[in-house]
Amino acid sequence: MKIFNSYTNQLEEFVSIHKNKVNMYVCGPTVYNYIHIGNARPVVFFDTVRRYFESQGYEVKYASNFTDVDDKIIQKAQEENESELVVSQKYIDAFLKDLKSLNCKIDYIQPKVTDYMNHIIKFIDELVAKDFAYKIDGDVYFRVDRISDYGVLSNRNIDDLISGSRVDINLKKESPLDFTLWKKTDVGINFESPFSLGRPGWHTECVAMIDDIFNEQIDIHGGGMDLQFPHHENEIAQSKALHNHSLARYWMHNGRLSFKNEKMSKSIGNVILVKDVEEKMPLRYFLLSTHYRSPLNYDEETMLMYIKEWQKLETAVKSLYFQLDLSKEFKENVEIKEKEIVDELNRFNEAMAEDFNTANAITSLQTMIKLINQSLRKKLDYNYLNQSLKTITHMINILGLKVDLVKLDDNDRDLYNMWQNARKEKNFEKADSIRKELSSKGIL
Ligand SMILES: [Zn+2]
Structure with a gap:
């Protein structure tokens, strides 16, 4: 299968570091607010990536962090007159609830900054010891010019970055490109460290977590396109400094979601929160409808x-x-051999193997729906129907589109037959009351 690797800027054959295993990490949310549908795009997409690999027999070790130490959280805590931990836990719970409602798997590794403080401090300390970072007045900065190919991920070069950077008001830094690893502060939540009482910058947490959770270079690092620079560039710089590798073999970035062609933002007032969208499965369907x-x-x-x-x-x-x-005609282990079904299944699998082209995969899914509807209208061919069910189940499982199906018992079957008879007899009142009962059981 092929993946577009942002690091090399090309489509590459995917080869996992360990046979049949995929180690992947996706930058998670800063937990100070409910997520909007733009934030849901990477979440849904990378969940689909995981599902695809699992469907291909890979064992996927998936981690995504919670940034629970950040200026925005401190500000929110002050506004709500709560501790930072109470605020972040509230939005972690809300985030996981949103994920569940979008049918994303939530059984992944979820490191939090507050749980990783010792690792983060140790990581920064090593960078200082190896001269990749320097301490000034309790702050610690990363020395960017020690990394010769800094900017490789986002296709920027150091000279352009320096001449393009605005005159930095922080005179403590040796170079305007140097980024904060540790900030001395007594505002909000802070931690003891060999540098000062303070808190870490944002860019170290992911590297330190990956270091601890995977203990080696990982296969895939994902996130939104807007994280390429500076966040991911800075993750790579730190990894090169301590481990001499680019942290992940494949870097994957999803495009942005806009609302009526404008950026979704609070100031424009066009933010749609996931929790406020009633139709969650259509939202997931929509989020996957365009190539990531x-x-x-x-x-x-x-x-x-x-x-x-x-x-x-x-x-x-x-x-x-x-x-x-x-009709009691279920066949679990049916072989898919009907040509038009085989073709559609192949087209679906090929689309997913071609850099996760969910847009084309969905076209195949929609063709399958047509084939199913046609075959249900014709004289019933149970072999064909079983093959169709197996095929469409494979497709919707990979895309994470969950259709709630209830296992029928004899009462349900009787009720269902009564409903169909009532409809045939045009007894609409009776049909309607049975329909309501069936629907309350989740059958219709
Ligand atoms: Zn990150």
């Missing part, structure tokens, strides 16, 4: 379209499933 590296534009009409597309998908899968269940 392309920008994605959200507006109400597009969302309505995906609500309809989702209903089509849900109806097709449920009708297929209940048709097989009611």
